[in-house]
Amino acid sequence: MADLVTPNTLRVGFVRCTSAHADIISIDTADASSMPGIKAVLTAADFPDLVPQPSTHRLGTRPTPYFALAKDRVRHVGEPVAVIIGTSEAAVVDAAESVIVEYRDLDVIVDVVSATAPDAIRVYDEWPDNIAGTFDVEMGDTDGALASADVVLTERISIGRQTGASIEPRGVFVEWNRNDERLVLWTSTQSPNIVRDFVSDITGIPQHKVKVRVPTVGGGFGTKFHYYSEESMLALLAPMFDQPLLWLEGRSESFVASVHAREQTIDVTIAAKRDGTITAISAELYADMGAYLHMVSYGPAWLTSVMMTNAYAIPNARARLKAVVTNKVPSGSYRGWGQPQANFAVERMVDLLAAELNMDRAEIRRHNFVKPDQFPYTSLFHTFDSGRYAECLDRGLELANHDDWLAYQTNAKLAGRHIGIGLSFYVENTALGPSSKMNQGGLEQGGYDISNIRLEPGGEITIFTGLCEMGQGFTNGLAQLCADAVGVHPDQIQVITGDTDACPYTGHGTGASRSAAIGGAAVLKASAALRAKIETVAAHMMEASAEDLVIEDGKIWVNGSPDKSMSMSDVGRAAYRRAIDLPPGVLPGLEVIEVYDPPSQAWPYGLNHVVVEVDTDTGLVSILSYAVMHDCGTILNPMIVDGQIHGGVAQGIAAALHEEILYNEDGQVVTTSFLDYAIPSAVEIPSFKLGHMTTPSPVIPGGMKGTGEAGVIGPPAAVIGAIENALGPDGPQFTTMPVTPQMIFERLTQANHTGTSTK
Structure with a gap:
């Protein structure tokens, strides 16, 4: 975003509250306003018509309105209370330090379970409690199954708070054209059409006069799927100034200005027969939403709740959310969108159940998998499309050299080393849709994608898509699909993204592992229609039947006569410049628009297998081996798929061992830089073994299943299970993530001092 700066660009900065819960008594901007280089210092009082920030999710919740600038009360550290416009970043930073805000501090609540107590401090005075929303789902007779089970285990699972922490923080750049009263807003978002709609809602500027542009985004991970206060404020400021405006989020600022994610406490009960058959699972979920329900409301936590059976055919299941x-930063989207929490809870419980029954951890999973002949299989909420789970498990164990590592573990134990093996199995919700069911569920979005494909006069092809490129390389996949379907070389194809004027509306944006599956299906549909038009024109020009034409690498010939060919440029010339060459009744131009709305969702799956060594003197965990066997349906580009899995596993390992946003009891964020928020480096991330299976999705044209979030779901359970395995059956039990060296050291020290197990 910083590259968009022009010489006359004004810089924008925000004064953010330092209190976690307080009434705003006064804001003194006089000194700041008079400082050199400052154009204006504004507060909510300067925007009397300011409306609450909009949302895409209507989930039956209590309203938690928040604004581009806080009005009377702040509820978390980092809320913007004033905006400063100046000629330079330095001037804005200096002015921000001169704004004096007087607060009346209120009591603070930061623990999610304590916040549900009857006498808990209220975040909203008018509420009887701190519950913003609830969701219950059940199948079968859970209570009956629990009562009749041979074995019942109950544990409290805790998942730490994280954030996307992309390489590029957020940014917004706006220009106002007074001649036609048109706003151009550049922003680092995953969903340009949602931003355009919401900017229009906030400012009152008609949608057709709001243009949203998205540069190549330096990582999103769900954090940039959200619509933020800064986008609203710069859109409101734009008509007030004759110069462009730019806001760039600082790294420390991002820890209080961008959404957090993941934090949940889940009380899980699992029941089984003596032979390892899981008969029931019940979960009570407490999701820490922070001070406000941000754009996606409690959607990620909802997905956690309905994924509590994972890949297993558990007949009785219940989740209560x-x-x-x-008083924390709002929680929202992050890669995996609630699925890592569910997977960690279920897979940890399956490990504990295996230990209780003295069963092999792989065997208990194999015994309970949904079988191939059971698909499509409906669980608590979703219907899984296809899978070969047991085969994936077996092939994954072979890929990981599981038997060799078991032998290695035994020998290492004799030498006093602590080697552990962990595994987890996951399914991933991808290809979000269909639109009507999403709307019925409270989402003010669609699951469809629109593809606009045009043959240019020179024979090249341009694809226009509403999806966004964030470094995941999906444009490569769309070009490959189109090239194969139309019959041209991928080098002849250009994919245009990130422009709401040029590109078609997409119902959701880039997220939910849908670019290849939904965007790809839309491209396939449009490519087929474009090819049919090309064949019609070419057949007329060659005096042949369209059914007899062969099209490859941009050349067209009649089957059996490759020496007599024409090129795509010949067809393009006819379509645009020589109408005399077109068939009767065919109008000039070669362009198609097609919509794909999935009938159901696609479900990739896979196995994570990890070997660790634990240094019991320091608590340090070293990963010795990591293997992933996965099935994402049809693979468009193996290198890109491998890259997505690598990146996801790295983030999953980070969640297991390193990353956590911490608060003190006063609601102050303790982790505000990468010195505190420990993102692992290449030193901590191992090399990987990756194996591919291909089970095409029966519900998606082309058979693609998403893979963008697959890698991040399974690692926490696998890694933490391996730590527990390394420390032996009498060692500490871990149902919390992350598990840090300090935690391991303290638990081992406690066991040594007391001489008892720390389970």
């Missing part, structure tokens, strides 16, 4: 407000 409480979305709880606290």
Whole structure:
């Protein structure tokens, strides 16, 4: 975003509250306003018609309105209370330090479980409690199954708070054209059409006069799927100034200005027969939503709740969710969108159940998998499309050299080393849709994608898509699909993204592992229609039947006569410049627009297998081996798929061992830089073994299943299970993530001092 700066660009900065819960008594901007280089210092009082920030999810919740600038009360550290416009970043930073805000501090609540107590501090005075929303789902007779089970285990699972922490923080650049009263807004978002709609809602500028542009985004991970206060404020400021405006998020600022994610406490009960058959699972979920329900409301926590059976054919299941407000930064989207929490809870419980029954951890999973002949299989909420789970498990164990590592573990134990083996199995929700069901569920979005494909006069092809490139390389996949379907070389194809004027509306944006599956299906549909038009024109020009034409690498010939060919440029010339060459009744131009709305979702799956060594003197965990066997349906580009898995696994390992946003009891964020928020480096991330299976999705044209979030789902359970395995059956039990060296050291020290197990 910084590259968009022009010589006359004004810089924008925000004064953010330092109190986690307080009434705003006064904001003194006089000194700041008079400083050199400052154009204006504004507060909510300067925007009397300011409306609450909009949302895409209507989930039956209590309203938690928040604004581009806080009005009377702040509920978390980092809320913007004033905006400063100046001629330079330095001037804005200096002015921000001169704004004096007087607060009346209120009591603070930061623990999600404590916030549900009857006498808990209220985040909203008018509420009887801190529950912003609830969701209950059940199948079968869970209570009956629990009562009749041979074995019942109950544990409290805790998942730490994280954030996307992309390489490029957020940014917004706006220009106002007074001649036609048109706003151009550049922003680092995953969903340009949603931003355009919301900017129009906030400012009152008609949608057709709001143009959203998205540069190549330096990582999104769900954090940039959200619509933020800064986008609203710069859009409101734009008509007030004759110069462009730019806001760039600082790294420390991002820890309080961008959404957090993941934090949940889940009380899980699992029941089974003596032979290892899981008969029931029940979960009570407490999701820490922070101070406000941000754009996606409690959607990620909802997905956690309905994924509590994972890949297993558990006949009786129940999930009860409480979305709880606290005095923290709002929680929202992050890669995996609630699925890593569910996977960690279920897979940890399956490990503990295996230990209780003295069963092999792989065997208990194999015994309970949904079988191939059971698909399509409906679980708590979703219907899984296809899978070969047991085969994936077996092939994954072979890929990981599981038997060799078991032998290595035994020998290492004799030498006093602590080697552990962990595994987890996952399914991933991808290809979000269909639109009507999403709307019925409370989402003000669609699951469809629109593809606009045009043959240019020179024979090249341009694809226009509403999806966004964030470094994941999906444009490569779309070009490959189109090239194969139309019959041209991928080098002849250009994919245009990130422009709401040029590109078609997409119902959701880039997220939910849908670019290849939904965007790809739309491109396939449009490519087929474009090819049919090309064949019609070419057949007329060659005096042949369209059914007899062969099209490859941009050349067209009649089957059996490759020496007599024409090129795509010949067809393009006819379509645009020589109407005399077109068939009767065919109008000039060669362009198609097609919409794909999935009938159902696609479900990739896979195995994570990890070997670790634990240094019991320091608590340090070293990863010795990591293997992933996965099935994402049809693979468009193996290198890109491998890259997505690598990146996801790295983030999953980070969640297991390193990353956590911490708060003190006063609601102050303790982790505000990469010195505190420990993103692992290449030193901590191992090399990987990756194996591919291909089970095409029966519900997606082309058979693609998403893979963008697959890698991040399974690692926490596998890694933490391996740590527990390394420390032996009498060692500490871990149902919390992350598991840090300090935690391991303290638990081992406690066991040594007391002489008892720390389970």
